[in-house]
Amino acid sequence: MISSHIRKSTLLGLAISLAIPAMTANAAPVLGPNGMAFYDSLPVAGATKGDLLQYRQATVQLGQDTPDVQAWNVMYRSTDSLDAANVVTGTVIVPTTAWNGGGERPTLGYAVGTHGLAQGCAPSLQLANGTDYEADNIRAALEAGYAVLVSDNPGYTNGDVPTYLAGKAQGQAMLDIFRAASQIPGAGISSSAKAAIWGYSQGGQTAAWAGELKGEYAPGLNLVGIAAGGTPGDFPTVANYLEKSVGASFLVQAIVGLGEQYPDDLPVDELANSQGKALIAEAKTECVFESLFTVMNESIATYTVNNRTLPELLAIPSVSETVNAQNLGSKKIPVPLYQYHGQADEIIPIGQHADLKRQYCGKFTKVAFDVFPSEHIVTQFQAAPHVLSWIGDRVAGERAPNSCLTLKPEPQSTANPGGGNFVVTLDEWKLDAAILLNKLDQTVTLPATSTLTADADITAQSLEGMLEVPEFVQRLNILLPLDVKLSVKSAEPTTGSISLDGDGQLHIDGNAYTSIEVKSAGFGFLQIPFGCKTAESVAFPIVFDGPVSKLGNGGLSFSGETSFPELEGCGLFTGLFTTLMSGPGQVYDFNVEPPAPFRW
Structure with missing residues (x-):
């Protein structure tokens, strides 16, 4: 026994x-x-x-x-x-x-x-x-x-x-x-x-x-x-959440680790089949970002004697006792x-x-x-x-806040469904962006309410999303200082590749495609409508190579140079706007970071 x-x-x-x-x-x-x-x-x-x-x-x-x-x-x-x-x-x-x-x-x-x-x-x-x-x-x-x-x-x-x-x-x-x-x-x-x-x-x-x-x-x-x-x-609860999910490797590592601490109560060698023993041997040679993809979305039953399921394993008294002994509270x-x-x-x-x-x-x-x-x-x-x-x-000895008496409803999970690809969703991440216009030598700053929403599919190594930028007014010296109303919209999805290597380094290589439109120009409320825009999409390369921690620590930063196509639809001023606002050498700095937390 x-x-x-x-x-x-x-x-x-x-x-x-x-x-x-x-x-x-x-x-x-x-x-x-x-x-x-x-x-x-x-x-x-x-x-x-x-x-x-x-x-x-x-x-x-x-x-x-x-x-x-x-x-x-x-x-x-x-x-x-x-x-x-x-x-x-x-x-x-x-x-x-x-x-x-x-x-x-x-x-x-x-x-x-x-x-x-x-x-x-x-x-x-x-x-x-x-x-x-x-x-x-x-x-x-x-x-x-x-x-x-x-x-x-x-x-x-x-x-x-x-x-x-x-x-x-x-x-x-x-x-x-x-x-x-x-x-x-x-x-x-x-x-x-x-x-x-x-x-x-x-x-x-x-x-x-x-x-x-x-x-x-x-x-x-x-x-x-x-x-x-x-x-x-x-x-x-956590074990059942990890089963057949993107985090299944953590469940495997937990079985190995608890088996080491409690060998009599969680006898891994007795419970694992030959495939399971091979998996355990492999797990002992891997670090976290290597093991993450080893058994993603797989069932623990694949690796147990007689294909015992996770509920069946947890029903073994000593296993249940061992697992519950780790509970907090x-x-x-x-x-x-x-x-x-x-x-x-x-x-x-x-x-x-x-x-x-x-x-x-x-x-x-x-x-x-x-x-x-x-x-x-x-x-x-x-x-x-x-x-x-x-x-x-x-x-510093400050009085500690206490949210135990909160009347706010319990936060409900917004996680992507388990059992699929490992997708990191960037849901309305704040976009801080500035573009230095080459010929004007002036900076256009996008509104503070600009956002990027995207799905980063780590499994498929693909990135797809859209920019959301409200129309805004920027003071530009076009012959004389003018208040220029601009529109920067996603002309097509932001796309690219994204991968996470075994050392925890994140690699992104893609483009954000936008259409830039001059809606009007003038002085304050006195605006002359134009409606001219770039003849083709503007491609802003988004390239990043760095630690995965940058997803949350300061956000992801992209910078570089791009070229603006000619502008069209500006009437008599098409040549002027094209001369001053198109061509190569447009320098951009983008940073995207997640929204702020809330206290519950």
């Missing part, structure tokens, strides 16, 4: 307490070796949770405009979901500039989202290589002055497999890295400094678990706030909580996160919940300035 992990947890805890009846302070941490030897697990006998075992200087690559920092890799003692001692690696990054907020520099535990099961996917290794897709968020936290602590999560040491989504282990590893960081010689991190935790998706799970565990597991941590976004709080979080979610999230359903908010509110946790209009990836990065603003207020 498959054993109960709760019973095992109790027995392991008792064994540990008998083996080490009186924990003593760990020996001083040692300088760790270079290369991958750093990831060899060290013995933890005599060490207590949060003890730093070894450290070394590290280099992190976070992109352009990164502030000057010092960084260290760390290995520290923590505790897994079964209350057994384990070792966890991570990265500690500290700005070299002085903290200007008064008092000790605050620390921010950054809980990463899904990175993948291969060891090379570990955040500490990706930060060193400059390939971590969350670098923008980490850099923003450093720019705000925080010491940033990034746990790899358990299982990235040599020879191990990550216990992916084992919530208790992740939460405890996050809490322990604060104490470990304070033991790095010369890092200047105080164990009494104000602390906050920020995470999204898997990281949102980690952050919320850390909040629920904090009172018993790390009572001395000076925690002032937790931000947890895109959080999987109800695991059966059973305890009050003792500090203010900022929850956020994408209304169009196609990976983690917003409804179960709304339910989690109600559970926390019912336990008198002070909660603010923001709803972003976009899907999973976009929301992760669009939320960053809102998260850092909220955390900054908590560090």
